[in-house]
Amino acid sequence: MMRGLKDKVVLITGSANGIGKCTALRFAEEGAKIVVADFADGSGTVKEVEEKGSSAVYVQVDVSCPESVKNMIDKAIETFGKIDVLINNAGITKDAMMKKMTKDAWDAVISVNLTGVFNCTSAVLPFMLEQKSGVVLTSSSVVGIYGNMGQTNYAATKWGVIGMTKSWAKEMAKSGLRFNCVAPGFIGTDMVKKIPEQVLQDRILVKVPAGRLGEPEEIAAAFAFLASDDAKYINGTVLSVDGACTL
């Protein structure tokens, strides 16, 4: 068990699937209440959180749309009365080599992975500043740190959220708020299953000294640690969880 997570209200974007869903279940095990915020149907996550004996509510949201994000925050506050932890986990890929990358593919990834993080964080801040506490965690990626072939748009967003997080920590540490990123390596979720098997073997796993994909639970554990009181003095950092991956 992590310290200080019991009865905390944790809003996780993109928690209908993958790492977000797994993170919701981990926080439920820690006794936290969960706001399952996703474009896709999150009722499955709510059910599993409840089976673990905790509470959850599903809110449909498009993080790229400020009105939709405002509705998400209103519904979370209406249900649980506060938000202690925001996890900016929703993310998409639209891969292409730079010479073939369209402006549409660029804009789509920027609007979810970068503007979405801006939208959700700015909407939750008034509540966190008022209560003089709060934790905002954001999914970066090894791709943000090292770059990756075919992922100009995605790399820009995942590097971008690190800069945003460090700036927020400098602006608001004095107000009792903490901001950190987790940078997963290659984790066995739907996003990675889209990569052709041969590419996965020849281009990716050869660069992972651990020799395997990561598990969503291993990312959920990093989020739980960074949200907990054990991480009280950790602010503005990036925690890599990547099996020593070097791209």
Ligand code: NAI
């Ligand atoms: P996933 O594709 O399994 O789940 C992403 C979730 O985000 C989905 O439920 C989807 O409906 C939701 N979503 C997408 N666009 C949305 C929008 N506009 N508004 C609200 N929800 C939206 O992805 P996965 O693998 O679980 O990734 C989660 C995060 O971790 C992403 O930010 C991803 O970039 C990051 N990450 C994943 C890695 C991996 O290996 N799977 C590696 C490094 C980072």
